[in-house]
Each structure stands twice: as C-alpha cells, then as structure tokens.
Amino acid sequence: MGYPDVARMPGYEHADMDTVGELLQQCSDFMVNVVAPTNQPGDVEGAHRETDGSVVTPAPFSEAYRQYVEAGWNSVPFPEEFDGGGFPWSVGLAIQEMLGSSNMAFALCPLLTQGAIDALLHYGDDEQKRRYLPKMISGEWTGTMNLTEPQAGSDVGALTTRAVPQADGSYAITGQKIFITYGDHDLAEEIVHLVLARTPGAPAGTKGISCFIVPKFLVNEDGSLGKRNGVNCLSIEHKLGIHGSPTCVLAYEDATGYLIGEENQGMRIMFVMMNSARLSVGAQGLSIGERAYQGSLAYAQERRQGLAIGATGTDSAIIEFPDVRRLLMTQKAYLAALRRLMLFNAVQIDRSTHDPDESLRIRAGEIVGLLTPICKSFGTDLGVEISSLALQVYGGMGFIEETGAAQHYRDVRITPIYEGTNGIQAADLVGRKLGVRDGASVMEFISTMREIEAELASAGAEFDAIREELSRQFDVLERATGWMLRTGLSDPNAVLSGSTPYLRMWGLCAGGWLLARSALAGLATGDVELAESQLVLARFYAEQLLPQAAGLLGAATAGSRDLFALDAHQL
Amino acid sequence: MKIVVLVKQVPDTWGDRTLTSSGVLDRQASESVIDEINERALEVALSYQDSNDAEIVALTMGPASATDVLRKCLAMGADSAVHVVDDALAGSDLGWTSAAIAAAISKAGYDLVIAGNESTDGRGGVIPAMVAEHLGVPHLTFLTSVEISPERISGERDTENGTVSVHAALPAVISVTERSAEPRFPSFKGIMRAKKKPLDVLTIADLDPDILSGMGRSVVLTATQRPARSAGTKVVDEGNAGNQLAEFLAAEHLI
Numbered sequence: 001m002g003y004p005d006v007a008r009m010p011g012y013e014h015a016d017m018d019t020v021g022e023l024l025q026q027c028s029d030f031m032v033n034v035v036a037p038t039n040q041p042g043d044v045e046g047a048h049r050e051t052d053g054s055v056v057t058p059a060p061f062s063e064a065y066r067q068y069v070e071a072g073w074n075s076v077p078f079p080e081e082f083d084g085g086g087f088p089w090s091v092g093l094a095i096q097e098m099l100g101s102s103n104m105a106f107a108l109c110p111l112l113t114q115g116a117i118d119a120l121l122h123y124g125d126d127e128q129k130r131r132y133l134p135k136m137i138s139g140e141w142t143g144t145m146n147l148t149e150p151q152a153g154s155d156v157g158a159l160t161t162r163a164v165p166q167a168d169g170s171y172a173i174t175g176q177k178i179f180i181t182y183g184d185h186d187l188a189e190e191i192v193h194l195v196l197a198r199t200p201g202a203p204a205g206t207k208g209i210s211c212f213i214v215p216k217f218l219v220n221e222d223g224s225l226g227k228r229n230g231v232n233c234l235s236i237e238h239k240l241g242i243h244g245s246p247t248c249v250l251a252y253e254d255a256t257g258y259l260i261g262e263e264n265q266g267m268r269i270m271f272v273m274m275n276s277a278r279l280s281v282g283a284q285g286l287s288i289g290e291r292a293y294q295g296s297l298a299y300a301q302e303r304r305q306g307l308a309i310g311a312t313g314t315d316s317a318i319i320e321f322p323d324v325r326r327l328l329m330t331q332k333a334y335l336a337a338l339r340r341l342m343l344f345n346a347v348q349i350d351r352s353t354h355d356p357d358e359s360l361r362i363r364a365g366e367i368v369g370l371l372t373p374i375c376k377s378f379g380t381d382l383g384v385e386i387s388s389l390a391l392q393v394y395g396g397m398g399f400i401e402e403t404g405a406a407q408h409y410r411d412v413r414i415t416p417i418y419e420g421t422n423g424i425q426a427a428d429l430v431g432r433k434l435g436v437r438d439g440a441s442v443m444e445f446i447s448t449m450r451e452i453e454a455e456l457a458s459a460g461a462e463f464d465a466i467r468e469e470l471s472r473q474f475d476v477l478e479r480a481t482g483w484m485l486r487t488g489l490s491d492p493n494a495v496l497s498g499s500t501p502y503l504r505m506w507g508l509c510a511g512g513w514l515l516a517r518s519a520l521a522g523l524a525t526g527d528v529e530l531a532e533s534q535l536v537l538a539r540f541y542a543e544q545l546l547p548q549a550a551g552l553l554g555a556a557t558a559g560s561r562d563l564f565a566l567d568a569h570q571l
Numbered sequence: 572m573k574i575v576v577l578v579k580q581v582p583d584t585w586g587d588r589t590l591t592s593s594g595v596l597d598r599q600a601s602e603s604v605i606d607e608i609n610e611r612a613l614e615v616a617l618s619y620q621d622s623n624d625a626e627i628v629a630l631t632m633g634p635a636s637a638t639d640v641l642r643k644c645l646a647m648g649a650d651s652a653v654h655v656v657d658d659a660l661a662g663s664d665l666g667w668t669s670a671a672i673a674a675a676i677s678k679a680g681y682d683l684v685i686a687g688n689e690s691t692d693g694r695g696g697v698i699p700a701m702v703a704e705h706l707g708v709p710h711l712t713f714l715t716s717v718e719i720s721p722e723r724i725s726g727e728r729d730t731e732n733g734t735v736s737v738h739a740a741l742p743a744v745i746s747v748t749e750r751s752a753e754p755r756f757p758s759f760k761g762i763m764r765a766k767k768k769p770l771d772v773l774t775i776a777d778l779d780p781d782i783l784s785g786m787g788r789s790v791v792l793t794a795t796q797r798p799a800r801s802a803g804t805k806v807v808d809e810g811n812a813g814n815q816l817a818e819f820l821a822a823e824h825l826i
Contacts, residue, residue, distance in 0.1 A: 014763075023762055026646065030756045072759035085759055 002521075006088050006347055009354040015087045023076070023091070028098055030071055035102035038064050042105055042244030043407045047185070049236045055184040055246045061106060065139075065187040073099075074110050074139035078117060082133040088354075089276070090346035096280055097339070100287025104411050105244030107287075109142055109182045111280055116143025116194045118273035119211065123261040131219055132192055142188045145277075146177040146195040146214075146250065147270070154424055156196065156270075157205035163197040163212055163257060173197055173214055173257040176234075176249065179418075183248030184216075184233035190225055191216040193250070195257060196266045209266035212257035230255035241410030274420070275372050279345055281419040282375035285383025285412060286338040292390035292408040293331040299403070300324055300393050318393075327393050331386045333541040336518070337511030338379050344514060345371045366441045370433045371510070373425035377500075378507025380415035381422060387412045426499035429506070430484055431492070439485040446481065449513045450474050452520075459520055462535060466516050469542040470509075476550045477509045483557045494559035501555035508549040515541050572625040572721060574616040575676050577686040577698070578609040578644055580637040584691050594794030595662050596692065598636070605640035608687030610647070610754035612747050616685055617648045617755065619719045626650050628679050632660060632671055638770070645765035646757035652770040653679055659775055664789040665695050672698070673705030674778040683724060684744040688713050699746035709739035715750040 007016045038060040045058040068074065077092025078084025099107040117136050120129060135141040152158035161175025173195055177183075184191065193214040202208030217225040230253045237247040261269060300319040307313070308320035318324045348371065351364035391398035391405040398405040416422045434442050453474075456467035480502055488495045515538040522534030582588045586601030616627045629644035631637050632655040641652035655675045660667065676684055684706075689696035703710035714726035714737075724745060725738035757765075775783065806815045820826040 019763075019766065022642065022646075023759065026643075026757045026762055027759075034756070067756070070758065071756055076759055085763070 001347055001351065003090065003347070006090060006350050006354075009350065010356055011086070011354050012088050012350070015091060020087075020091050023087075024094055024098075027073055027095055030067075030073065031098045031102040034064050034067050035099060035106060038106060038244075039103040040404055040407065042103060043241075043411070044243075046243035047236060047246035049184075049233060049246075053184075053232055053234075055186065055233050055236060055248065057185050057187060057246065058244045061244060062187060064103075064106065065109070068110075069139035072138070074113070075137045078133075078137045079121070082121075082129065082137050084137045088346075088350040090343055090350055093279070093283055093342060093346040097283050097287050097290070097342070100284045101291040103244065104284055104288055105242040107284075108242065108245045109185070109187060110139060111277070112145055112181050113139065113141075113143040114280065115145050115273040115277045116192055118276055119194055119260065119269050120213075122272045123211070123265070123269045124213075128213060128258065128260065131223070132213065132215075135190070136192060140188060141190040141192055142182060142185070143192045143194065144180055144183050145273075146180055146183075146193055148179045149176060150178055154421060156267075157207075157209065159196055159198070159209065161195065161197040161252065163199050163210060163259075165199065166256075171197075171199070171212060171257045171259060173212060173230075173252045173255045175252050177252070178249050179237070180248045180250050181245060181418075183246065183250045185246055189217075190219075193231060194260070195252065196270070197257070199263050202264055206267045208264055210263045211260045211266040211269045213260060214252065214255050214257040218256060240413055241407070242414055275368055276349065278372050278376040278419050278425070279342065279349070281415055282338075282345075282372075282377070282379030283342045284415050285379035285381070285386075286335065286342055287383075288408050288412040288415075289331065289335055289338070289383045289386035289390075292387040292405060292412075293328075293335055295404055295408070296331070296390035296393035296398075297328055299397075300328060303394075324393060327389045329540055330545065331389050333515070333537050333545060334382050334386055334511075336537050337515055337541060338382055340514035340518060341371070341507070341511055342375055342379065344510075345375050366436055367445060369436065370429075370442060370445060373420075373429045373433065374503055374506045374510065376419065377416070377422040377425040377503050378511070380412070381504070382507075383412045383415055384409075422503075423500060426503040427496055429503050430488065430495045430499040434481070434484055434488065439481075442481060442485075443478075446474065446478055449510070452513060452516050455520055456516060459523060462539075463516075463519065466512075466519065466538050466542040469546055470512055470516060473505075473509050473512065473546050473549045476553050477505055480505055480553055480556045487559075491559065497560040497563050498556040498558060501552040505549040505552050505556060508546050512538075512542055512546040572619075572623065572682050572719070573628065573680055574619070574625055574683045574685060574719075575628045575630050575679055575681045576609070576613045576616050576644070576649065577672065577684065577702075578613065578629050578631045578640050579606045579687075579690050579692075580604070580631065580633050580640045581606045581690055581692040588692065590794050592794070594791035598634070603636060603639070605643050606687060606690050606692075607754075608690070608747070608749060609640075609644075611749060611752045612685045612687050613644055613647060613649060614752035614754040615717050615719075615747055616683075618752065620648070623719075628653060628681075630672065630675055630679065631655070632663075632668060632675070634661070641770055642765060643757060645768045645770070646762040647755060648761060649768075651768055654770060654772045655774075655778070656772060657774040657776075659783070662791070665693075665697060665701060666786060667783055667788050669698050669701035669705060670782050670786060671775065671778065673702045674782045675773060676702065676706065678773070678778055682741045683719065684742075685717075686744065686746045688746045688748050699744050703744035706742075706744065709743040711737045711739055711743065711745045714745055714747045717745065717747060717751060 004017055041060055042058040047057050049055050076085040076087045077089050080086035113136055120133055136143055147156050149159045163171040163173050165171055195212045195214050196209050198208055199210055214231055215229055218227050218229055220226045232251050234249040234251050301317055303318045304315040305318050308316035348364045348367045352361050352368055355361045387409045391409050394403050394405050397403050453467055453471050456463040484495055519534045519538035522531040580603050583602040583604050589597045589600040591597045619625055620627055627649045628651050629641050629649040630653040631641055641654055645652055653675055655671055686699040700710055713728045715729050717726040723740055724743050728735045804819055806812050
C-alpha cells in the first residue's frame with residue numbers, strides 16, 4: 001500500500017498527495033529556520049531548575065515552541081473533533097522525523113504530549129476529552145507520562161505511588177516519580193501529567209495499576225486555570241545528552257487526580273499509547289541519524305586531505321576515498337531502510353484505524369504489533385551506529401564539540417534505552433508478537449515479504465543480485481523464526497537469550513525488502529535517475545549490509561547455555 | 572483597503588543560477604522559490620490586515636510553475652491571487668513586464684501596491700517605479716518601515732546621509748527593503764485554507780490585448796560567460812611599491 005492508497009481511505013480524502021507534499025515542504029521550511037537553530041545552543045545551555053523549584057528550558061526554546069504551536073504543526077495527525085488536522089498518522093510521523101532532526105531535546109515535549117493525547121483519546125470520558133484534548137492537540141498545554149519510580153523501571157508493576165479516593169470522586173495522589181521528561185518547564189502554562197498509581201487494596205503487580213490525570217494547575221469549569229496542584233519538581237537530572245530536555249523527579253503530595261477509564265486498567269491504557277510512542281522513538285533514531293549524516297556528508301565534501309587514487313592536483317576532498325565512501329553509503333542505505341520501515345509501520349497504523357474492510361484493519365493491527373518493537377529497536381540501534389559513523393567521517397574534529405557530531409552521538413544514545421529498552425522490545429517480539437495466532441501471523445508476514453522475489457525475478461538482470469541475497473536471508477529468517485516458535489513454549493529463557501540478535505535479523509530483512517520495493521517502484525516511474533539511485537541503494541544494502549542477518553542466526557538460536565555457564569561472580 | 576502585493580518566482584538565491592544558450596534563465600538548473608523580498612512585502616500587508624480591515628491580493632507574472640509562489644502567499648494569508656501567464660510574455664524585459672503587471676493591477680483594483688525593492692535574479696530595481704508610472708499614482712521607494720492608514724501611506728527610507736520620512740495619498744505604489752518586516756511562516760491551517768482561495772489565471776487577452784502593441788522591447792541575442800578570473804598582479808616592495816601601485820591603478824583607469 002502506497003501513500004495514495006492511504007489518502008483514498010474514508011476520512012483521509014482531504015489528505016491527498018499534493019496537499020501532503022505542500023504541507024511537508026512548508027513544514028520543513030519551518031523546522032529548518034525556526035527549530036533547527038535551537039539545537040546546539042539548547043545543548044550548551046541545557047535546562048535548569050531554579051531555586052524556587054520552577055524549571056527553565058534553554059533560552060531559544062520558548063519562542064520556537066510558541067511559533068510551533070501557532071503554526072499548528074502539533075495538531076496535524078489528531079482528530080478534527082478536537083481541533084486536530086485529521087491527517088493520517090504516516091504524515092504525522094514524517095513531521096516528527098523533521099522535528100526530531102531539528103532538535104530532539106525540543107521534540108520530546110510534543111512527543112510526550114502525544115502519548116498523553118493517545119491515552120485520553122482512547123480511554124478518557126467525554127468530559128475529560130473536552131476539557132484537555134483541544135489544548136493538548138494545539139500544543140498550548142503539554143503532557144507527560146509518569147511511569148517510572150526508583151524501584152520500578154522496566155518492571156512497572158513494582159510502583160508504589162498511592163491514589164486514595166476522595167468524596168468528590170477525585171483521587172489524592174501521593175508518591176515520587178523519576179525520569180519524567182518535561183515534567184516541569186516554561187514552554188506552556190499548563191502541564192497535564194498522566195500518572196500510574198495504585199488504589200487502596202489493588203492487586204499486586206501490573207494488574208493493580210490505575211492511570212490518572214493530574215494537571216499542574218487545576219482546571220476551572222470555564223476552562224481557565226485555577227489553583228496549583230500538589231505536584232512539584234524536586235530536581236532535574238544531569239545527562240549524557242538531550243540537555244535541553246528537562247528530566248524531572250516529581251513529588252506528588254495529595255495531588256488531585258482524575259481516574260482515566262476504570263481502576264486497575266492502567267496497563268491497558270499504557271499499551272495503547274505504546275505502539276505509537278515506540279514507533280516515534282524508533283523514528284528518533286532515524287531523525288538524529290539523518291542530521292548526523294547530513295553534517296558528515298557536507299564535511300566530507302569540503303574537507304581536503306591527501307590525494308585520492310587517480311586524482312590530480314595537491315589534495316582531494318575526503319569523500320573521494322573509498323573508506324569514507326563506505327562510511328557515507330552505509331549511513332545513507334541504513335537511513336533509507338529505516339525511513340521506509342517507519343513509514344510502512346505508520347501506514348499500517350492508518351490502515352488499522354481507517355481501512356473500510358474490517359479484516360484488513362485487523363491484519364494491519366497485527367502487522368503494527370509485530371513491527372513496532374522492530375522499528376523501536378532497529379531504528380534506535382542504527383541511530384546510534386549511524387551517528388557514530390558520521391562522527392568518524394570528521395576524524396578528530398568529530399570528537400570536538402563544535403562540529404555538532406558529538407552532540408548527535410550523545411543525544412541519540414538515550415533512544416535505545418527509553419520507552420522500553422531495546423532488550424524489552426526484543427522480549428516483546430519473541431514473547432508476545434511471535435505467538436499471535438500460534439505463529440501464523442508472523443509467517444504470513446514473511447510470506448508477504450517473499451512475494452517480492454518473483455517481482456524482482458521478472459524486473460531484469462540488474463535486480464538478480466538483490467533477489468538472490470534477499471532470498472538467502474529470508475530463508476535464514478524463516479529458520480530462526482521456526483526455531484523461536486518451536487522453542488518458545490518449552491524453553492522461554494532460550495528464546496529470550498536469542499531475542500536481540502533475532503530482532504536485528506528482522507530489521508535487516510524488512511529494511512532490505514522495503515529498499516527492493518523502492519528499487520522496483522523507481523523503475524516503474526520511468527525516471528532514469530531516480531530508478532538508478534534506488535537500485536544502487538537497494539543493491540548496496542542487499543549485498544553489503546543485509547548478509548549480517550545470516551551471521552546472527554547462531555546467536556539467535558544458540559539458546560541460553562553459555563550466557564549462564566559462568567555464574568554471576570565469574571562474569 | 573485593497574492591497575496588491577507583487578511577487579516573483581526566482582531561482583533559489585543559494586543555488587546555481589545559469590542561463591540557457593539563448594541567454595534566458597535556465598529554470599531547470601535550480602530550485603525555484605518565492606523571492607524573499609516579496610515575502611517581506613506580503614508581511615507588511617498581512618501585519619496591517621492583522622488589526623485592520625483589508626483585502627490582500629498576491630499578483631505575479633511568470634510561467635505556469637509560478638503558481639507555487641502564489642500558493643505560498645495564499646498559505647501565508649493573502650485572500651486571493653492573480654497569475655498573469657502568457658507565452659507571449661516569456662523573456663519579457665522591464666518595459667513589457669511593467670505594462671502587463673500594471674494592467675493586471677488595474678483589473679484587480681487596488682488602494683495600495685506593495686513590491687520588493689528589487690528581485691534577486693533580475694535586480695532591475697525599477698519595476699515598482701514603472702508600474703506606478705503606468706498607473707499614474709505616487710510611488711514611495713525603498714521603504715524600511717511602512718505605516719498604512721485608510722487615506723495615506725507613509726514610511727522611512729534610509730539613505731547614506733540619514734533617514735527620509737516620506738508620505739503620499741492613496742492610491743499609491745510602494746517598494747520595501749529587506750529591513751521592512753520579518754515574514755511569518757505559513758501555518759498548517761493557513762495551508763489548508765489556501766486550497767479554497769481564488770487564484771485567477773489571466774492572459775494578455777484577458778487584460779487588454781492592446782497593452783503591448785507598438786511597444787518596443789529588448790531581446791537577448793547572445794549571452795557570453797563572464798571571463799574566468801586570471802591571476803592578480805603582485806606588487807613587491809623594493810623601494811618603489813608606491814609608484815608601482817599608482818601605475819597599476821592608472822593603467823586600469825581606477826585613478
């Protein structure tokens with residue numbers, strides 16, 4: 001399904017390709033001129049907490065955020081019913097990619113708001129939606145997600161924040177939350193915290209978690225802001241990167257909270273927003289990788305050093321050296337694969353919500369479930385790798401802060417960690433997603449990917465190499481998947497032991513599949529230059545990057561023996 | 572108050588600007604954009620409209636592709652757009668261009684015409700004045716600040732020696748410099764609204780078939796590349812550098 005098919009689905013008629021093209025063009029202008037210049041100053045200055053407890057973002061952020069809200073870019077993919085633009089999620093994700101490239105520390109504020117909007121859209125009651133959504137969708141108010149506590153990180157079920165019912169139907173929330181992105185800041189007058197907490201007598205673990213709205217300021221009947229609620233920022237973290245984004249410790253002391261949905265439904269609400277938030281974080285790997293690549297490419301074109309083979313004169317631009325070419329081509333091909341993977345997943349999200357055929361909606365939802373952990377992990381792992389390759393292009397200057405390459409490398413490093421570590425994603429893939437319909441769902445998707453082999457075979461000899469390599473790697477992916485499905489029930493630890501290399505095999509294969517599709521689509525346009533560039537990308541990827549997948553088969557299927565052969569003291 | 576803003580599609584200022592072998596702008600050679608000075612001219616009109624009753628028309632003359640710059644103007648907030656496009660106008664000189672634009676302005680109706688002081692490609696810098704002449708209305712040039720009122724237009728022009736305050740009765744034509752305003756970005760809602768705004772496409776026949784008849788025009792016959800830079804002259808001081816320098820400058824007719 002291509003974008004024109006998305007725009008043909010009922011409800012998206014206004015989002016035709018021409019409109020979307022113009023929208024993204026104007027949006028990129030805005031991002032380049034307003035947001036991108038705040039990236040390095042934001043990193044140098046960082047967010048800080050004043051002695052009165054208020055949190056201040058870097059100086060250029062306020063004005064950029066004001067313009068971002070005024071221009072309406074926050075509202076594009078949300079429902080028109082709450083003053084959103086009603087555009088497909090795939091368009092929203094393309095905007096997110098640009099925002100993240102411009103300044104990821106800044107982009108996190110809208111991203112967390114998006115998570116809170118998602119939760120409210122699905123589980124808020126009409127009154128809550130009416131009260132909070134329009135201003136959150138416009139970006140005038142921002143949102144946060146309060147999950148983590150000092151003893152409850154990846155194991156969110158261990159959280160202890162209490163929610164005590166009050167006579168008026170609200171709850172009194174008390175507890176401490178850590179790692180709260182944009183938990184307090186000066187970009188918006190109101191912050192809508194979504195807080196996970198336990199009600200009295202709730203079951204232990206994840207079954208006893210409820211989700212609450214806790215606004216920084218209580219909202220009056222007329223929508224104006226009332227008295228300050230009992231939530232305060234105790235401190236903000238000093239971090240490796242994303243210095244412009246305040247990461248807060250928040251203390252809740254008898255704060256007024258409003259239950260979303262029903263008690264003990266918190267985990268289900270969490271999972272709703274997880275798919276879209278995890279895809280968005282995967283896209284952050286793409287965002288930063290893209291900006292790092294662009295910087296390194298410009299440097300490689302400018303920087304002259306040594307004389308390349310066959311060149312004349314006194315020196316050559318370093319882009320003329322084969323190994324620098326490899327650094328650049330590797331980045332470019334990975335970025336192309338990632339962008340296609342993220343957008344493919346987003347298109348499936350659109351399909352899962354808007355396809356008129358119910359069976360296709362359900363199938364699209366399965367594909368989203370399967371691909372989301374892959375997008376998150378593969379996207380962010382590659383984001384780190386690409387930013388490292390980009391830094392390498394600069395040589396010693398990459399290690400010096402002024403080029404900006406170092407900042408990208410520092411900023412991107414959080415992405416494999418937050419929104420569920422990449423290890424958690426791999427566990428999600430093998431533990432939850434492979435088992436869907438007893439493995440039939442995942443095998444169907446591999447078959448769908450394999451349909452491309454016949455298309456490549458009839459496209460001409462220049463596609464042979466791509467087809468042969470894809471075919472080899474799909475075979476290996478099928479073998480690994482078969483092993484996972486067979487082993488999962490009897491030895492879950494063995495499956496978890498191989499989950500990370502297995503997830504990477506998936507990312508590599510799906511990326512190769514989508515690049516091959518692009519090569520075929522390029523050929524079909526009749527545009528010779530476009531066709532050639534897509535063919536080169538797909539071929540380079542298939543011949544030089546994709547074969548890693550087969551190399552990972554051993555690790556994916558080795559089981560747990562040697563991981564546990566040395567005891568904890570011997571490691 | 573009806574304000575017509577003149578806009579032009581130009582090759583990207585930061586891209587390569589090349590001519591075809593026949594001496595005409597090669598539009599394929601680089602990306603085409605709205606001339607930045609026109610966005611400022613439009614902003615002058617828009618900021619007046621923000622707090623006053625005004626109708627803003629964006630007007631351009633150019634090939635079919637110039638629709639893009641009008642769309643951008645509509646997205647920024649202009650109410651309607653006029654596109655003068657006619658094969659007969661391809662490669663027009665300043666005389667023809669100003670005559671066609673003036674005819675289109677007259678047809679649209681106006682109280683005030685706002686233009687940039689000069690385009691980044693042609694850099695003639697006289698179109699606003701020529702248009703004012705055709706229209707027979709006052710012209711205030713190179714304004715760095717503008718104040719619009721229902722009856723009158725006033726503003727300031729920076730000169731080498733100071734600042735000149737100027738004013739004129741409406742209707743009038745003004746040109747503004749890059750210091751006049753910081754243009755806004757098109758908003759998401761603005762872009763969506765723009766799709767429903769009127770964009771009239773006019774040919775010479777629609778304006779006045781006679782506007783160009785009998786009017787001479789310049790035509791580019793050949794174009795020659797600027798000669799490549801040659802190495803400069805190095806003056807080495809062996810006691811008579813002053814003389815050498817003076818001789819060099821005299822030889823180049825610089826003193």
